[in-house]
Amino acid sequence: MPGPTGASGRVVVVGGGMAGATVAKFLRLWGGSQVQVTLVEQNPDYPSSILSNLVLNGSTTMDRITFKYDTLKNVYGINVVQGTVSGGDIDKAQKRIRAGNAWYPYDRLVLAPGIEFDYSGLPGLEGLSYSQLPLHAWIGGAQTTALRNQIANMPSSGTVVITIPPAPYRCPPGPYERACVIADYLKKKKRGARVIVLDANPDIVAERHGFSTAFAGIYGGIIEYYPGAVITGIDVATRTLQTNVGTIRASVLNVIPPQTAAKVVMDAGLVPFGSVRASVNVLSYESTIAPAIHVIGDSAAASPQPMAGHLANAQGKVCADAIVRILSGRAVDPSPVTNSACFSPITAKTASWLSVVYAYKPPLPGSTGFGRMEAVPASFAEAREASSEHYEKMFKWFGNLMSDTFA
């Protein structure tokens, strides 16, 4: 750990996931000993969403992809506090935040709490309690294991129905990847079973070539894919869906709902009217509404950057660099760059991938608005086909990303 660097101040981070753990670590690494960092996280450890689809075909377990906060605490000297922060716990006027019974003063606050699910547009699901709702398994954890168990216990001629919300949602290739790994499992263990994918989008949102090849090829007769699907009713008791392609009865119902910024971000008043994510200046991820509060990861509106863990890690670093500069009286980097890579398992032995780089584009001269990140066209790359080599590289990529975030 470096000693004093010229930066000094107190930073509180809410949410110890891909974005929050990264910003906390790099604030200490780049800011040095005079930057005090408190990380408030509701859970004792971090169950990864990335690779969690592999739990569904038995290739891994949630235990094996759950990460601890010990290194952040013991090596980087971050004050890790277990607690859940609500909008009312943020005192913007006095620049302090409450977690548990204690107040933590801050010079800069970073909110990185991920996503919230929005069931309001899913007829039949509004108003149901958490335990009555069908599984989303869209935040890695107990729901992932529960979905795996439902699939393992369903009849051998059963049907798994996956619904995909309109983009943007967390992990664009994720739902298609999920259909593939479940189909892979059914092909081996439950011949006669199938996967029905009801996609609210007009077409496959990411890695179109790879997934459509898999759906029509190795999973032909197992995966039925319906783009432009409209769901007009869901009866949870009978697992029956009314849709524009007919009435569908599921053995296992996996509804991935639309997603918004997490509740604490909404309740803190950081999401402009008509939007569902926090408005930020992507030079520093500072809120455009509340000074000294930054929002990173899936709660931030920072498109076209996708809602993805690799990107959340990259945003964590841009934000850490900006805060260290602010705390040492310097200007923030005027031209940040981020990148994202995403590996998608297609079977229990093969995977595909895509990657892209984003660069800052300033606002037009004379404009009072903010700049935005833009994809660098020449940087876009995608696997030509799924392979076992990519499958092995997927674990190396995951190991590196999680080490960069938690170790």
Ligand SMILES: Cc1cc2nc3c(=O)[nH]c(=O)nc-3n(C[C@H](O)[C@H](O)[C@H](O)COP(=O)(O)OP(=O)(O)OC[C@H]3O[C@@H](n4cnc5c(N)ncnc54)[C@H](O)[C@@H]3O)c2cc1C
């Ligand atoms: C099936 C699946 C596969 C995926 N695969 C990939 C992939 O291959 N590549 C990729 O880049 N991304 C992938 N993703 C997406 C990635 O997981 C998310 O985009 C990423 O985790 C977002 O990071 P985040 O920090 O914003 O949120 P999270 O990682 O969800 O972290 C949020 C943290 O905040 C905590 N928290 C929430 N509210 C509070 C509160 N009020 N108080 C205190 N703590 C709170 C939560 O407990 C959590 O630890 C995948 C996602 C899924 C579901």
